[in-house]
Amino acid sequence: MVELTVIDLALAASLVLLLALVSLRLQSNISQQLLIAAVRTAVQLTLIGLVLKVIFESASLGWVTLLSVAMLLIAGREVMARQERRFKGWWGYAAGTFSMFLSSFAVTVFALIVILGEDPWYTPQYAIPLLGMLLGNTMNGIAIALDRLTHAAWEQRQIIEARLMLGERWDEAIADYRQQAIRSGMIPIINAMAAAGIVSLPGMMTGQILAGAPPVEAVKYQILIMFLIAAGTGLGTLAAVTIGSKRLFDERQRLCLDRLRHP
Amino acid sequence: MSKAPPLLEIKQLRRLMVGPVTLDVDVGDCLCISGPSGSGKSLLLRSIADLDPHEGSARLNGKPATDILPHIWRVQVGMLPPESAWWLPRVRDHFRNGIVVPLERIGLQDTIMEQPVMRLSSGEKQRLALIRLLSNRPRVLLLDEPTANLDPENTLRVEAVITEYRRAHKAAVIWVSHDKAQVERVANRHYEISHGELVSQTIPGQQWLS
Numbered sequence: 472m473v474e475l476t477v478i479d480l481a482l483a484a485s486l487v488l489l490l491a492l493v494s495l496r497l498q499s500n501i502s503q504q505l506l507i508a509a510v511r512t513a514v515q516l517t518l519i520g521l522v523l524k525v526i527f528e529s530a531s532l533g534w535v536t537l538l539s540v541a542m543l544l545i546a547g548r549e550v551m552a553r554q555e556r557r558f559k560g561w562w563g564y565a566a567g568t569f570s571m572f573l574s575s576f577a578v579t580v581f582a583l584i585v586i587l588g589e590d591p592w593y594t595p596q597y598a599i600p601l602l603g604m605l606l607g608n609t610m611n612g613i614a615i616a617l618d619r620l621t622h623a624a625w626e627q628r629q630i631i632e633a634r635l636m637l638g639e640r641w642d643e644a645i646a647d648y649r650q651q652a653i654r655s656g657m658i659p660i661i662n663a664m665a666a667a668g669i670v671s672l673p674g675m676m677t678g679q680i681l682a683g684a685p686p687v688e689a690v691k692y693q694i695l696i697m698f699l700i701a702a703g704t705g706l707g708t709l710a711a712v713t714i715g716s717k718r719l720f721d722e723r724q725r726l727c728l729d730r731l732r733h734p
Numbered sequence: 735m736s737k738a739p740p741l742l743e744i745k746q747l748r749r750l751m752v753g754p755v756t757l758d759v760d761v762g763d764c765l766c767i768s769g770p771s772g773s774g775k776s777l778l779l780r781s782i783a784d785l786d787p788h789e790g791s792a793r794l795n796g797k798p799a800t801d802i803l804p805h806i807w808r809v810q811v812g813m814l815p816p817e818s819a820w821w822l823p824r825v826r827d828h829f830r831n832g833i834v835v836p837l838e839r840i841g842l843q844d845t846i847m848e849q850p851v852m853r854l855s856s857g858e859k860q861r862l863a864l865i866r867l868l869s870n871r872p873r874v875l876l877l878d879e880p881t882a883n884l885d886p887e888n889t890l891r892v893e894a895v896i897t898e899y900r901r902a903h904k905a906a907v908i909w910v911s912h913d914k915a916q917v918e919r920v921a922n923r924h925y926e927i928s929h930g931e932l933v934s935q936t937i938p939g940q941q942w943l944s
Contacts, residue, residue, distance in 0.1 A: 627821075629815075629817065629819045630819040630820075630821045632785060632815070632819075633815060633818065633819035633821075634819075634821070635785060635805070635808060636783060636785065636808055636812065636813045636814075636815065636867075637808070637809075637812075637866065637867065637870060638805050638806070638808050638809035638812075638870055639805060640805045641805075647821070721787065723784055723787075723804045724804040724805060725784065725785055725786060725787060725804075726785075
């Protein structure tokens with residue numbers, strides 16, 4: 472494996488700097504955002520590298536749990552921020568975060584104990600990256616699905632209420648939009664699985680190969696990850712859409728759009 | 735023997751600027767409500783159909799609304815919104831319970847059932863929405879301007895169909911209408927909504943009704 476030096480990274484950074492200069496010349500106002508994002512990448516990843524170093528050395532369940540919970544809460548905030556018409560109050564945060572907890576944690580723990588079988592099962596070198604991969608992807612699925620669901624409820628309220636007026640139960644009246652929301656939450660991972668290896672080499676596999684792992688080993692890990700992500704995203708999306716659509720109606724099965732925030 | 739309870743009994747209903755509304759509706763009643771737009775007529779109907787949260791209580795045949803599952807309540811107290819909604823491709827797909835009124839009675843042909851919803855005119859949609867609602871066999875009809883988009887001839891047809899349904903099914907009707915002549919034709923009770931409350935009005939041509 473080629474060890475990277477600070478100079479190597481500086482060379483890569485100069486490419487980003489060059490891009491920023493060019494876009495500045497073209498009167499594009501993207502250069503500032505670009506530079507800030509680049510600096511954030513460097514700082515955030517350096518910090519998490521240091522955190523991981525400490526946690527890998529201590530290998531205690533307490534630290535692993537603490538970091539996992541922190542990751543979950545940050546991902547939950549991200550899901551909430553990405554929704555235009557999220558639920559008011561703590562529901563806006565809880566619906567997504569709870570679904571992510573349910574899916575990502577369950578799938579990660581399953582993979583660690585049943586599939587990988589390291590001793591101890593929470594060995595941070597496996598647990599943290601796995602959980603990170605799962606959270607990152609379920610986060611996308613859940614955010615898209617919830618956004619789609621609340622949007623549909625808002626925009627199709629006339630149809631949903633017409634169906635209620637004709638005597639449909641709440642779950643019948645929202646069924647079409649629930650299906651659409653689940654579908655749109657899962658399409659990205661389905662597409663990623665379908666295109667894997669043909670159109671794109673997935674990032675994790677590329678990383679492993681660059682780091683010197685034999686390609687076939689890297690492929691096996693990538694397949695494992697893809698399946699775990701699919702399961703996690705699917706579970707999380709189902710949970711979030713189920714919780715969300717229930718929350719759209721009250722105990723008398725009325726459509727409660729006042730539970731959604733205005734964008 | 736005590737008197738049978740009214741078909742629909744509403745007590746102290748309040749919703750935003752509407753209310754308090756207390757109202758007994760008996761079998762065979764056709765009750766018209768008029769009032770300027772924004773006075774809360776639609777809100778009142780929506781609350782009776784239990785689509786909006788509200789204060790107060792409602793009973794159907796003496797049974798409290800809270801003892802009736804909401805989707806059953808909305809079948810029995812069926813509301814026709816001012817604008818009909820259609821969500822499946824063909825007209826027929828929306829009629830799961832068949833049709834109780836022959837379509838020719840409202841000036842439509844049976845072939846319309848096979849048409850895509852996209853090709854319907856607003857007047858056709860409005861009449862079909864009424865037929866769709868009637869096929870649920872509601873006991874109380876809440877009609878929010880059911881003839882707003884119709885020409886005079888079809889307006890009379892719709893009025894006749896509603897009156898006939900009310901008689902044949904021992905139903906009652908609460909009808910929001912702006913048209914004084916229509917109120918005279920169909921109603922046996924007339925209310926004006928004013929500051930959220932229902933104010934009883936006399937109907938000039940009422941004597942023909944009995």
